[in-house]
Amino acid sequence: MRTFFNILGIIKWLGLIGIIGFITDNKPLSLFFLFFLLGFVDIFRNPAVFLQSLYMLLGMPWIHFKHRFNLPSIDNYTPQTDFILPFSGEWLVVNGGIDKQTSHSWGIPNQRYAYDFFIVDAEGKSFSGDNKVVENYYCYGKDVLAPADGEVVSAVNKHPDSNVYGNGTAECKAHDIRGNHIIIRHSKKKYSLIAHLKPGSITVKKGQRVTQGQVIANCGNSGNTTEPHIHFQVSESKNFFASASLPIKFKNVIVKENSKTRTEGYISRGQLVQNGG
Ligand SMILES: [Zn+2]
Known part of the structure; x- marks a missing residue:
C-alpha cells in the first residue's frame, strides 16, 4: 500500500510538466497535467495532509527565493548556543x-x-x-x-x-x-x-x-x-x-x-x- 502511494507522489511531480505545458501552450506537454489529477487520489486518503504536502511543495521555492538562493548554513549563519536538547537522559x-x-x-x-x-x-x-x-x-x-x-x-x-x-x-x-x-x-x-x-x-x-x-x-x-x-x-x-x-x-x-x-x-x-x- 505504501509503495502504491509513494508512486502516486512521484506521479504528482510529473504533473508539473503539464503546468509548464499550459504556460507555454504546448498541447502534448499539457497532457502531463493528467498525472497531477491522478495524484489527487491522496485527497481522499487524508485531505488536510495532502494540502500540507502542497504547501510544502510551494514553500520550497519560496524559501529559496526569500534567501536569494543562499539558504542559512553554518558558513553564513552563526547560531547562538542557547539551546539544550528537548529531553533528559541519553x-x-x-x-x-x-x-x-x-x-x-x-x-x-x-x-x-x-x-x-x-x-x-x-x-x-x-x-x-x-x-x-x-x-x-x-x-x-x-x-x-x-x-x-x-x-x-x-x-x-x-x-x-x-x-x-x-x-x-x-x-x-x-x-x-x-x-x-x-x-x-x-x-x-x-x-x-x-x-x-x-x-x-x-x-x-x-x-x-x-x-x-x-x-x-x-x-x-x-x-x-x-x-x-x-x-x-x-x-x-x-x-x-x-x-x-x-x-x-x-x-x-x-x-x-x-x-x-x-x-x-x-x-x-x-x-x-x-x-x-
Ligand atoms: Zn522528523
Whole structure:
C-alpha cells in the first residue's frame, strides 16, 4: 500500500510538466497535467495532509527565493548556543545533521536542520516486546523539555497517535503531519518546533512563557511518523511550511564520540547525546 502511494507522489511531480505545458501552450506537454489529477487520489486518503504536502511543495521555492538562493548554513549563519536538547537522559540522533550526508532532509529547506531522536538499548533497539504497541517503545511517554526560554505561540493537542507497524510504514492518522506539537518563540527570528507529541500530554498553552528545561509535554507518535520519536527543529518563523530551518548549536551537550565528550556544538546522525549537568 505504501509503495502504491509513494508512486502516486512521484506521479504528482510529473504533473508539473503539464503546468509548464499550459504556460507555454504546448498541447502534448499539457497532457502531463493528467498525472497531477491522478495524484489527487491522496485527497481522499487524508485531505488536510495532502494540502500540507502542497504547501510544502510551494514553500520550497519560496524559501529559496526569500534567501536569494543562499539558504542559512553554518558558513553564513552563526547560531547562538542557547539551546539544550528537548529531553533528559541519553537519546540517539536518528536523523539530522548540518551537512547533506546527515541532514534530516537536505532538499526540503523547511526541515533541512531538523532532528529526530529516540531512545535505544545496548543492542540498538528502540523497543522491547511487540513492536506494534506504541507503549513498548522506550521513548514513548518520556518528558519533553523546553529547549530554551520563550513564549508558546502554538500548542496543538487534538490528534491521536498513529499506528506503529514496525516495518517503517508511516500512516498519518492526524490532520497534520506534525501531529500534536508545540511552537515556541525565542526571539524575532528563532522559533522551535517539537512534534509527534503524545495525545493529551501538552502542559502549556498558547501565550504562556516557558523556561529552558521545563517539562512541556511527553513524547508520542502522533502525525506522520513510523514510530515514537521527538522531531525538533528551529525555524525563522512560526510558519513551518514557508520558513527556512536553522542550524542548531547545543550548549552543554554530551556527545558520545570515540569515548570523547564535548560540552557544546553541533550534533549529527548516529550519535548518542544528552544534556550536560
Ligand atoms: Zn522528523
